[in-house]
Amino acid sequence: MEKLIVSNLSAEADGKKILNDLNLTLSKGDCMALLGPNGHGKSTLFNVLMGSPEYTVTSGSVTMDGEDLLALTADQRSRKGMFMAFQNPPDIPGIVASDFFRASVNVRRGEPVSAYDFYKLTEEAYRKVGLNSDMASRHLNEGFSGGEKKRDEVLQMLLLEPDLVFLDEIDSGLDVDALSQIASIINEMRAKGTTFVMISHYDRLYNIVPPNRTAVMVDGSIVLEGDASLAKRVSAEGYSFLHSEYGINLAKKRPIADPKAPDILSLGVD
Amino acid sequence: MDVLMSRSAGRTEIAYDVDEGREVVLTLMDLSPSDLDVAVRINLARGSRAVVRIASVCTGKSSKVFDVNVRHEGADSYSRADMAGINQGSGELRFLGTSYIANGARGSDTRQDGRVTNLSPDSKSEVSPVLLINDNDVKASHGAALGAYDPEAIYYMMSRGLTEDESKRLITIGSLMPVVDSFADRSLAEEAKRLLGGIGL
Ligand SMILES: Nc1ncnc2c1ncn2[C@@H]1O[C@H](COP(=O)(O)OP(=O)(O)O)[C@@H](O)[C@H]1O
Ligand SMILES: [Mg+2]
Numbered sequence: 001m002e003k004l005i006v007s008n009l010s011a012e013a014d015g016k017k018i019l020n021d022l023n024l025t026l027s028k029g030d031c032m033a034l035l036g037p038n039g040h041g042k043s044t045l046f047n048v049l050m051g052s053p054e055y056t057v058t059s060g061s062v063t064m065d066g067e068d069l070l071a072l073t074a075d076q077r078s079r080k081g082m083f084m085a086f087q088n089p090p091d092i093p094g095i096v097a098s099d100f101f102r103a104s105v106n107v108r109r110g111e112p113v114s115a116y117d118f119y120k121l122t123e124e125a126y127r128k129v130g131l132n133s134d135m136a137s138r139h140l141n142e143g144f145s146g147g148e149k150k151r152d153e154v155l156q157m158l159l160l161e162p163d164l165v166f167l168d169e170i171d172s173g174l175d176v177d178a179l180s181q182i183a184s185i186i187n188e189m190r191a192k193g194t195t196f197v198m199i200s201h202y203d204r205l206y207n208i209v210p211p212n213r214t215a216v217m218v219d220g221s222i223v224l225e226g227d228a229s230l231a232k233r234v235s236a237e238g239y240s241f242l243h244s245e246y247g248i249n250l251a252k253k254r255p256i257a258d259p260k261a262p263d264i265l266s267l268g269v270d
Numbered sequence: 271m272d273v274l275m276s277r278s279a280g281r282t283e284i285a286y287d288v289d290e291g292r293e294v295v296l297t298l299m300d301l302s303p304s305d306l307d308v309a310v311r312i313n314l315a316r317g318s319r320a321v322v323r324i325a326s327v328c329t330g331k332s333s334k335v336f337d338v339n340v341r342h343e344g345a346d347s348y349s350r351a352d353m354a355g356i357n358q359g360s361g362e363l364r365f366l367g368t369s370y371i372a373n374g375a376r377g378s379d380t381r382q383d384g385r386v387t388n389l390s391p392d393s394k395s396e397v398s399p400v401l402l403i404n405d406n407d408v409k410a411s412h413g414a415a416l417g418a419y420d421p422e423a424i425y426y427m428m429s430r431g432l433t434e435d436e437s438k439r440l441i442t443i444g445s446l447m448p449v450v451d452s453f454a455d456r457s458l459a460e461e462a463k464r465l466l467g468g469i470g471l
Contacts, residue, residue, distance in 0.1 A: 050429050053421065078431035086429075090422045094444025103440070104430040139444075156430060 001081060001164045001195060002028050002065050004049075009060035010220075011048045018044045020220035020253075021060070026164070031190055032197045033206055033231035036217030037239055037250065042199045043087050045217070046166040050084040051077050064164075079108050083162035085153035087169050087199075091142045097152075098122065098136035105159055125158040130181050146173035154182050157189075165189070167198045171205040183208040203235035216242065219252045272297050272453045274462055279304035285311040288318040290344065297452050300326040301465050306334040314378075316344030322351040325449035327466075328363040328393075337366040338382070342408075346377040353384040353397075354449060356442050360392035369410060370402045379409040386416050387445060389438070443467070 004026040011019040018041045026032065036042050048055050049062065051074030062069040069077065092100075101122060106112045113121070126133035129151040141149055150170055157165060167186075171179055186196060186209050198205065206228065214230035215222045216239075224230070224246060233241070242248040271294070273284070279302065286294045292315075300306065312320045320340055328334050340349045349369060357363040365384040384397035399412035419438055427437035443466050450466070453459040 052425050052429075054425070073434070074425060074428040075431050075433050078429055084429055086426065090420070090426050092423045092426065092441070092444075094447055095440050096444075100427070100430070100432075100440065103432055103436065104427075107431040107433075107436075160430065 001026075003063075004069075004164065004195075005061075005063050006049070007061050007063075009048070009062060010058045011044065011055045012058055013044070013055050017058075018055070018220050019048060022217075022221050024215065024222050026195055026197065028163075028195055029190070029193055030195050030197075030213055031209065031211045033211040033214045033228070034197050034199045034217060035201070035214065035231060035234050040217050040252065041220040042217050043168055044220075046084050046168055046197075046199070049077075049166065050074055050082060075107070078104075078160070078162075081163040082166075083157050083160055083164070084166040085150070085157060085168055085170050087172075089141050089149045089153055091144075092140040093142050095140045096136075097138055097140050100140055101136070101156065101159055104156070108160070121159060125155045128158060128181070128185055129155045130178060131155065147175070147178060150174055151178065151182070154185055158185065162194065164195045165197070167196060167200075169199055169201075171200050171202060179204065180208060201235065203232055206231045206235065218242070218248060218250055223248050271295070272455045272458050273299070274453075274458050274465075275300040275302050275306070275308075276465055277304075278302045278306060281307040281309070283309045283311070286320070287313045288315060288320060290315045291317045293319040293321070295321045295452075295454070296323070297449060297454070298322075298324045299446070299449055299453075299462050300324070300334070300336075301462075303329055303332065305332050306336075308334075308336045310336075310338045312338075312340045312349070314340065314342050314344060314347035314349060314375075317346045318344065319347065320349040320351075322349070323449045323452055324351075324353040324365075325446040326353075326355045326363060327446070328355060328357045328359070328361050330359045330361060332359070332361040334362070335364045335366065337368075339368045340370070340380065342369070342371040342375040342378040342380060344378075345375050347375060348378065349380045351382045353382075354445055355384075355386040355395070356389060356445065357386055357393035357395045358389045360390060360394075362394040362396075364396040364398075366396075366398050366400075367412075368400045368402065369412075371405055371408050371410065373404040376405045376407045378405070381410070382412040384414050385445070387442065388416065388418055389442075 006024040009019055009022045123133050131151050211228050214226045216224040288294050322338055324336055338351045351367050353365040355363050363386055367382040369380040371378050382399040386395040397414040401410045403410055424437050450459050450462045
């Protein structure tokens with residue numbers, strides 16, 4: 001991926017507008033911190049970019065190196081090198097993790113991976129994320145703790161070698177040691193040119209994986225962009241300076257409870 | 271006892287009287303492309319046990335009924351019946367189960383579970399467990415679920431590069447695998463896996 005261009009993107013789910021005329025450009029090698037109050041559409045943006053069928057794009061476009069991304073299914077996007085670490089990876093009973101990993105590795109290769117290469121690949125990946133490779137014989141995410149699920153997402157990122165990665169709160173539920181293991185994996189991949197967008201509320205992640213850009217999302221749009229210092233400032237101060245210094249209204253225009261309620265000019269964030 | 275039905279049709283009856291202190295384990299997998307009526311009748315004496323696992327794939331317009339009837343005649347008897355199915359076409363798949371606990375069979379423990387995944391909007395399925403309890407101090411429970419694929423699971427798998435069809439195929443096979451894995455006869459388990467792989471879901 002050289003360039004991902006999101007233009008005037010609007011999307012909804014269940015008839016509810018979530019993304020509103022959103023614009024964003026990513027270039028190869030970027031490491032972007034994506035911040036915003038809870039419920040303002042960060043995960044939705046990732047899911048729309050990854051191709052979740054839950055959301056309907058109502059207007060706008062997304063192109064990756066000139067190609068219309070929105071015309072592709074999620075699996076096609078994955079095979080083009082995109083990867084999203086889920087905020088809440090679902091349990092998938094009945095599917096053995098290693099069978100699934102092998103299938104997902106094989107779909108991006110001409111020849112199926114040999115048993116020996118696959119064994120080496122997974123052993124190495126399990127070691128790097130700090131999980132016991134016995135977990136390969138368990139069902140996908142089933143009975144995993146929150147932290148184990150996060151590590152398992154990173155494990156799959158290692159196996160699939162994507163070049164555009166969306167990390168949705170990858171640091172939540174991780175202890176300090178786990179976080180530094182995960183951070184060094186991200187940093188290694190960055191050094192090889194992988195592009196990252198990271199949603200996180202905490203500067204402990206941004207301190208060890210320093211972003212080169214920050215974008216702030218409010219009510220389904222990117223309302224402010226800046227460098228790493230913007231992420232630091234939000235982590236430290238919260239969002240109220242967006243209003244006092246930039247005049248950005250932090251209330252969502254369409255409250256969920258009552259769509260007919262008048263716009264509220266308030267600093268309340270949920 | 272292990273049963274693999276790949277070409278069966280019509281009515282099949284499997285009956286056991288389980289003597290005091292004995293156990294019967296029945297694992298039945300059905301991949302037949304035809305109408306089927308399978309009745310399992312088990313009578314449990316004091317302290318005996320029965321574990322029944324059934325998996326079925328219903329294709330085309332077939333009509334299939336599995337009826338598992340467990341009678342706890344003796345005290346402290348134990349039973350588990352677990353039925354998992356996939357209804358792929360416009361046919362009918364019914365899991366019926368009755369656990370009967372006789373007066374005097376105190377301390378008995380029974381559970382029935384049934385799940386069917388409907389792959390088509392035309393699939394007609396039914397899961398009806400029935401518990402008939404005639405004594406106190408027993409444990410009896412059941413679970414029934416009818417559903418389609420979990421879209422969240424499908425999306426997750428697709429986001430890792432598997433096509434929608436491949437994701438559904440893995441989920442389908444996965445839901446039947448616990449039954450295959452509990453075949454005591456390993457060569458039968460391998461044969462079941464081979465048939466499942468080739469069923470073209
Ligand atoms: N599938 C969905 N159906 C209905 N509403 C949704 C759906 N997904 C997200 N939303 C709503 O959209 C808003 C943004 O959610 P989300 O993108 O998860 O926010 P964030 O990640 O910024 O916390 C929330 O109000 C959420 O409840
Ligand atoms: Mg979120």
